[in-house]
Amino acid sequence: xxxxxxxxxxxxxxxxxxAFSNAENITLKQVYNHRPESLIPFKSFVTTTTDINQxxxxxxxxxxxxxxxxxxxxxxxxxxxxxxxxxxxxxxxKTLERFExxxxxxxxxxxxxxxxxxFREIPISLEANSAKNLEVLKELAEKISNNIYEIDSEQRKxxxxxxxxxxxFTNHLYSLGAEICNKNEIPFDILKPLMRETxxxxxxxxxxxxxTGPALRNDKQTISRxxxxxxxxxQELYKTLTQSIQEFYGKEL
Amino acid sequence: xxxxxxxxxxxxxxxxxxAFSNAENITLKQVYNHRPESLIPFKSFVTTTTDINQxxxxxxxxxxxxxxxxxxxxxxxxxxxxxxxxxxxxxxxKTLERFExxxxxxxxxxxxxxxxxxFREIPISLEANSAKNLEVLKELAEKISNNIYEIDSEQRKxxxxxxxxxxxFTNHLYSLGAEICNKNEIPFDILKPLMRETxxxxxxxxxxxxxTGPALRNDKQTISRxxxxxxxxxQELYKTLTQSIQEFYGKEL
Numbered sequence: 001x002x003x004x005x006x007x008x009x010x011x012x013x014x015x016x017x018x019a020f021s022n023a024e025n026i027t028l029k030q031v032y033n034h035r036p037e038s039l040i041p042f043k044s045f046v047t048t049t050t051d052i053n054q055x056x057x058x059x060x061x062x063x064x065x066x067x068x069x070x071x072x073x074x075x076x077x078x079x080x081x082x083x084x085x086x087x088x089x090x091x092x093x094k095t096l097e098r099f100e101x102x103x104x105x106x107x108x109x110x111x112x113x114x115x116x117x118x119f120r121e122i123p124i125s126l127e128a129n130s131a132k133n134l135e136v137l138k139e140l141a142e143k144i145s146n147n148i149y150e151i152d153s154e155q156r157k158x159x160x161x162x163x164x165x166x167x168x169f170t171n172h173l174y175s176l177g178a179e180i181c182n183k184n185e186i187p188f189d190i191l192k193p194l195m196r197e198t199x200x201x202x203x204x205x206x207x208x209x210x211x212t213g214p215a216l217r218n219d220k221q222t223i224s225r226x227x228x229x230x231x232x233x234x235q236e237l238y239k240t241l242t243q244s245i246q247e248f249y250g251k252e253l
Numbered sequence: 254x255x256x257x258x259x260x261x262x263x264x265x266x267x268x269x270x271x272a273f274s275n276a277e278n279i280t281l282k283q284v285y286n287h288r289p290e291s292l293i294p295f296k297s298f299v300t301t302t303t304d305i306n307q308x309x310x311x312x313x314x315x316x317x318x319x320x321x322x323x324x325x326x327x328x329x330x331x332x333x334x335x336x337x338x339x340x341x342x343x344x345x346x347k348t349l350e351r352f353e354x355x356x357x358x359x360x361x362x363x364x365x366x367x368x369x370x371x372f373r374e375i376p377i378s379l380e381a382n383s384a385k386n387l388e389v390l391k392e393l394a395e396k397i398s399n400n401i402y403e404i405d406s407e408q409r410k411x412x413x414x415x416x417x418x419x420x421x422f423t424n425h426l427y428s429l430g431a432e433i434c435n436k437n438e439i440p441f442d443i444l445k446p447l448m449r450e451t452x453x454x455x456x457x458x459x460x461x462x463x464x465t466g467p468a469l470r471n472d473k474q475t476i477s478r479x480x481x482x483x484x485x486x487x488q489e490l491y492k493t494l495t496q497s498i499q500e501f502y503g504k505e506l
Binding site for chain 1: 343361362363365367368370374375376378400402404407408410411412414415416417418419420421422423424425426427428429430431433434436437438439440441442443444445446447448449450451452454455457458459460461463464465466467468469475478479482483486487489490493494497498500501
């Protein structure tokens, strides 16, 4: 039986608390957050506290807080025998090095409080300061997910960068697609099956193999027609993306 | 009963022929293509021809060929009473105006021959030269899809541009994410649930609401760290996307 305390009440903490409270051989003992109103949704299934000096004794303290307060909140923890973890994609392991036992438990997913997730499918990237602690981390992760990866701090930095491309930047392209639809009174829903298929294709093809479109074909007529349809402030990104595709495939511009 | 002939043997023609050959109250009479080897996969379920002068008599001729040959092949059709359609997102309706009855039947999806699709979920964008022909087009589209949209040529041009953003450009971002993973020995699969969720989130949020990440937060430290991890040739696109996000939300750069 693993006794667990979660620090944080945001999107990641919410989904982790739900997943761990339903997991076998885990006791989620407590959720801590300094703002009492953030703890209200947790009260139905777990003990909560706003006082970091009143934390329950546990085997693992999981810090699911914003990157810039992880170090500060970790500094307030007094249990030096426990395993101390954070859940951040971009904070290095060594931020927790003052603890004898420390690690990273990073779920590679975007969370919204309102949207249910199936944690079993969410990849969890793990790192620890010792082989022994890594084993504990794996045991913990396996309680809620079937997708466990061992990733060191350097790799995690790269993974976080790659996630910016496939999530943040991609979402911005969706925004620009939706903007074009709105201006032309086209329902954005018409594009959603295409957006899903763009991801689903990568089950059988690499993205390099899956690329299509006017940039790859160097179809100058279509590219010019598209640029003419865009406001000047949107043209630069269209051009830069087109050039990046052509450079990626070693094409002449 | 609608009698149909399809001209073309590419990805779109392949999936349309399969869908129509299984549809009720449609007779797919023939598939035409000038290259006999391209017709081989069709022979098990439909009559084929490589001779455009040997086309069967039909109510509808559906031209699912590359954009730049639609006009030429349409010029060889002799049945002036039939309804002549093309399937292109970027070719205007008036390309077929020499025919008394003409229209556009554009499935808004990316197709690979190998990958099965559920046509019922694929949006089909329709346009016709008359209200009467639009009714025939709707009747045809309803045989294979539940997602039918009436879209004029100007809107279809815009829709095709939006599709470039959410399919071609997005796929390129996946390529760049995969490149980062490969260089750092991270399996690209770790990002796929995140990629799917980025699309799925838009069932309940607009992309404008769903945006997250260092560009939106104007987290200069993370942006600098990311730029330092990228090769110079990748930095420009990262910067242009970051600026575009900040401009989209009216943020100071």
